[in-house]
Amino acid sequence: MVAKMIEGWNLVIGIEIHAQVNSKSKLFSSSPTDFGSKPNSQVSLIDAAMPGMLPVINKFCIEQAVKSGIGLNAKINKKSIFDRKNYFYQDLPQGYQISQYKDPIVGEGFIEIETENGQKKIGVERLHLEQDAGKSLHDQDPNLTFVDLNRSGIALMEIVSKPDMSSPEEAVEYVRKVRSILRYLGTCDGNMEQGSLRADVNVSVNKPGNELGTRCEIKNLNSFKFIHAAIVYEAKRQIKLIEQGESVNQETRLFNTQSGETRSMRSKEDAHDYRYFPDPDLLPLTLDDDWIKGLQDTIPELPDQIKERFINEYSLSSYDANIIVSDKAISEYFEDVVKNRNPKLVTTWVTGELFSILNKKNLIIEDSPITAKQLGELVDNIENGKISNRQAKEVLEEMCESGKGALEIIDEKGLSQISDENEIESLVDNVLNSNPENVKKYKNGKDKLFGFFVGEAMKLSKGKANPKIVNDLIKKKLSQ
Amino acid sequence: MEFDKKSLLKLGKLARISISDDKLNNLSKDLNSILEFVDQLKEIKTDQVDPTSNALNQKLEVRDDKVDTKNSAEDILENAPEKEMDFFVVPKVIE
Numbered sequence: 001m002v003a004k005m006i007e008g009w010n011l012v013i014g015i016e017i018h019a020q021v022n023s024k025s026k027l028f029s030s031s032p033t034d035f036g037s038k039p040n041s042q043v044s045l046i047d048a049a050m051p052g053m054l055p056v057i058n059k060f061c062i063e064q065a066v067k068s069g070i071g072l073n074a075k076i077n078k079k080s081i082f083d084r085k086n087y088f089y090q091d092l093p094q095g096y097q098i099s100q101y102k103d104p105i106v107g108e109g110f111i112e113i114e115t116e117n118g119q120k121k122i123g124v125e126r127l128h129l130e131q132d133a134g135k136s137l138h139d140q141d142p143n144l145t146f147v148d149l150n151r152s153g154i155a156l157m158e159i160v161s162k163p164d165m166s167s168p169e170e171a172v173e174y175v176r177k178v179r180s181i182l183r184y185l186g187t188c189d190g191n192m193e194q195g196s197l198r199a200d201v202n203v204s205v206n207k208p209g210n211e212l213g214t215r216c217e218i219k220n221l222n223s224f225k226f227i228h229a230a231i232v233y234e235a236k237r238q239i240k241l242i243e244q245g246e247s248v249n250q251e252t253r254l255f256n257t258q259s260g261e262t263r264s265m266r267s268k269e270d271a272h273d274y275r276y277f278p279d280p281d282l283l284p285l286t287l288d289d290d291w292i293k294g295l296q297d298t299i300p301e302l303p304d305q306i307k308e309r310f311i312n313e314y315s316l317s318s319y320d321a322n323i324i325v326s327d328k329a330i331s332e333y334f335e336d337v338v339k340n341r342n343p344k345l346v347t348t349w350v351t352g353e354l355f356s357i358l359n360k361k362n363l364i365i366e367d368s369p370i371t372a373k374q375l376g377e378l379v380d381n382i383e384n385g386k387i388s389n390r391q392a393k394e395v396l397e398e399m400c401e402s403g404k405g406a407l408e409i410i411d412e413k414g415l416s417q418i419s420d421e422n423e424i425e426s427l428v429d430n431v432l433n434s435n436p437e438n439v440k441k442y443k444n445g446k447d448k449l450f451g452f453f454v455g456e457a458m459k460l461s462k463g464k465a466n467p468k469i470v471n472d473l474i475k476k477k478l479s480q
Numbered sequence: 481m482e483f484d485k486k487s488l489l490k491l492g493k494l495a496r497i498s499i500s501d502d503k504l505n506n507l508s509k510d511l512n513s514i515l516e517f518v519d520q521l522k523e524i525k526t527d528q529v530d531p532t533s534n535a536l537n538q539k540l541e542v543r544d545d546k547v548d549t550k551n552s553a554e555d556i557l558e559n560a561p562e563k564e565m566d567f568f569v570v571p572k573v574i575e
Contacts, residue, residue, distance in 0.1 A: 023545050030548035039566040040553040048556055060545035081533045088496055090570045136573065146567035149556070273494055278533035283540040 011235050012204045012212060013171045014163035017178055018156045019188040020132070020196040021064045027131055027155035028055030028098065035194045039148040047153040049093035054281055061155040062285065064187040065105050065129050066295050068157055071181045071302055072124050074109025076292055080128075082282040085274045091134035091147050099158075101276040104128035105285065111181065112304060113173040114322060122174050123162030132156050157188065163202065168231040172224045175199050176326065180303050184328045198222045203234045205242070213238065214248040218255050218262055230255040234262050306331055314343035323351050329365045336372035341379055349379055353396055361400075369400045378406040385419045385466055386410065419466040421473070424457075427465060428473045431456045442478060450474065483511045 026033060029046035046053040069076050081103040084096040106127035112119050134152040136145050159178060165171045179197055182188040190197050199222075204215035218234060221227045233255075238248045253262040301309070303325040310321045310331075324347070325331045338346045354375060358368060370378075378399070382392050387410055398409045418424060431453055432439055442449040457470045488508050492499040499507060553566040562569040 025545050025547045030543070030546060030550070032547045032549060038553055040556050040568070041566070042549065043553075043556045044550045056541060056543045058545050059542040062542065086494075090568075090573055137567070138573065140567075141572075143572050144564075145570050145573045146564065147570060148567055273490075275494070280534065283534050283536060283538060285540050 006205070006235055006239065008207065009205050009235070009239055010208055011166050011168075011231070012163050012206070012215070013165040013167075013231060014202040014215075015161045015165070015171060015174060016200040016202075017159040017161075017175060018132075018198050018200075019068075019159060019178075019182055019190070021061045021129075021155035021157060022186060022188055023058055023060050023064065023155055025058060026153040027058055027061050027129065029153055031153065033154050035191075035196075037150055039146075040150060042150040043152065047093070047149055049095070055098065055279075057282070057285070058155060061129060062105070062287075063295060064155075064185075065127060065157055066287065066292060067185050067299060068159070068182060068187045069106030069109065069127050070296055070299055071185045071187075072106070072109040072111060072127065072159070072178070074124055074127065075107035076287065077103065077105055077107050078287050078289075078292075079103065080105040080285045082129075082279045082285070083276045084279045085130075085276055087272050087274060089133065090145060091136045091149070091152065093134070093149065093152065097131050097133065098279055098282070099130035099276075100128035103284075111174070111177050113170065113177050115170055115173065120164075120170065122164045122170075125160040125162050127157055127159045130156050130158055168228045168235075171201060171231055172228050175227060176224065177303075180326055180328070184300060184302050186300075192222045192224075195222055199227055201227060201231060201234075203231055203238070204248070205235055205238045213242070214250050216248065216250065216262075217252045219252055219265065221255055226255055226257055229260050230262060233260060237262065303331075310334075314338060314347075316343060316347060320347050320351060327365070333365055333368070333372050337376045337379065339376075341376065342383055345379055345383060349375060349382075349392075349396075353393060357396070357400055369403070370396070374399060374405060381406055381410060385417060387417045388463075388467055391417060391463070417466050418461055418464045419469060421469060424461070424465050424469050425473055427457050427460050428453075428470065428477060431460060432474075432477060439478070450478075453478070483508060483515055 020033075021027070023033060025031060026044075026047065029044040031042045031044045031047055034042065044053075046055060066076055080100055082098050083101040085099045085101070086096040088095060104126045108126070109124040110121050111124065113122055114120075132151045132154040134147055134149040136147055138145050140146050161174060165174055175197075179188075179190040179192075182197075183190045188196060192198065198220050201218045201221060202215045203218065204213040206213040216234060216238070218230045221230055234253070241248055249264075252265045254265045255262050307318075307321045307325045310316045310324065311318060316324070323330075324334045330350075334346065334350050337350060354365075354368065354370060357370070358365060361369070363369070375396075378392055378396060381387050381395075382389060387395065391410075394413075395406050395409050398404070398413075399406060402409070404412075435453070435456070438449050438452060442453075453474050454467070454470055457474065458465055458467065461470075485504055485508055488504065488511065489499060557563045557566065557568065560568050
């Protein structure tokens with residue numbers, strides 16, 4: 001539908017991601033960064049911008065920015081500078097945000113994303129460190145705004161992409177991939193609901209061959225769904241304007257998560273004039289080669305590498321590997337289960353049954369009611385033929401409800417599958433002997449009756465017979 | 481660099497300082513003379529010199545990522561002209 005609506009138009013999308021550094025204390029002060037604390041309980045005099053306070057940078061945040069830069073295949077700048085970005089807002093006590101302007105800590109890089117047409121390289125323009133602002137609540141009182149400074153001064157990494165994405169799907173895929181890389185690195189927890197990772201999206205449209213259109217920036221999108229919906233809405237809006245002979249204004253827009261529409265926040269006329277200048281309270285940040293090299297050695301295996309390894313080591317399909325490596329917790333879970341087991345079976349049970357249970361319960365894998373060890377035990381019992389796939393589903397559900405182990409449930413319910421050939425043979429003989437008419441019809445060419453015999457034999461075993469052995473035996477007997 | 485009245489008004493707006501009409505001329509004159517003075521720096525050849533963001537010959541001091549809660553909400557709100565439920569309270573801001 002989207003493709004149809006924008007048929008004949010190019011979309012040009014660039015994204016700024018704000019990712020909160022996974023630090024215990026703030027970028028320039030020792031205040032804690034815990035989410036959901038009592039308002040204004042994590043505010044030092046520096047965060048509140050009391051006169052005379054001086055910022056001292058958090059070493060850990062510098063390391064996380066550089067690690068992220070390495071993960072984004074980017075150039076690490078050995079000298080970077082902190083600047084003041086000046087504007088007035090009630091949740092910015094300093095009257096300026098300490099950010100990096102001309103000399104960011106990380107320069108150009110790139111990541112690879114999966115698209116309909118295969119791999120696509122998306123350029124990263126830069127990554128810089130900056131302070132977060134406080135939080136304003138506008139809906140508590142008709143005439144007042146409430147301000148909480150707990151977030152004020154928390155370290156953010158702003159990751160700016162090149163305008164390399166050309167569809168809402170690519171944009172979502174890009175943010176997913178960056179989030180995944182940061183989570184693997186452990187530099188940002190990627191929790192979008194809590195605002196640890198949010199995106200500003202720049203969208204413009206133009207006719208192929210024409211010059212680029214005017215772009216609009218949609219601020220503060222905190223879910224993949226909203227990123228997609230905001231781009232679709234915005235592209236449609238701009239196309240409609242142009243088709244009506246009007247022009248697009250360069251402006252900042254807000255996405256209404258209720259209505260799915262964007263509305264103007266501020267236009268270019270009163271666009272902010274930030275008057276950046278180097279912060280006199282902070283010296284240039286210099287990094288030496290040995291220190292950078294030391295950090296390089298701490299970089300863990302990243303999703304692209306793990307994907308390749310899974311394909312080689314476990315013969316996973318590219319599709320399955322993508323699903324599994326998309327999240328660090330999933331790939332760790334998978335590796336725990338797959339050790340010494342059949343990778344194909346494990347993949348099916350992790351991405352199929354387990355995911356569907358997690359979806360139903362609206363849980364992330366970290367909170368899975370079934371541990372990797374427990375799922376492994378279940379898979380073992382499928383692999384050794386003790387239970388059928390169908391029975392295993394029943395066991396898995398029971399495992400979720402009761403927290404009991406697979407074996408325990410199998411024993412309790414007397415579920416274990418009959419794999420003894422002699423026992424099954426007598427079942428099969430029984431079925432064939434009591435249906436001589438059907439056996440005759442089958443032998444005369446009514447192939448469809450095969451399923452009937454299998455069904456009867458299974459029924460007779462109360463569903464416990466190993467279906468594969470039943471099939472084989474019936475085939476054998478009927479061809480005699 | 482010439483500092484005209486329009487730029488002056490814009491600067492005033494950005495700094496949230498209102499400038500009355502009768503002060504406009506004098507302020508503009510003052511600012512321009514300051515700028516003219518500073519403009520002398522342009523006479524120095526700097527094309528071989530890296531931009532200097534700080535004149536101190538030191539490295540940036542860093543600190544460890546350790547938490548130290550210095551204030552309670554009551555402390556930090558003590559001087560707030562208006563507060564409610566542990567929040568700073570300001571006139572409604574609409575964007």
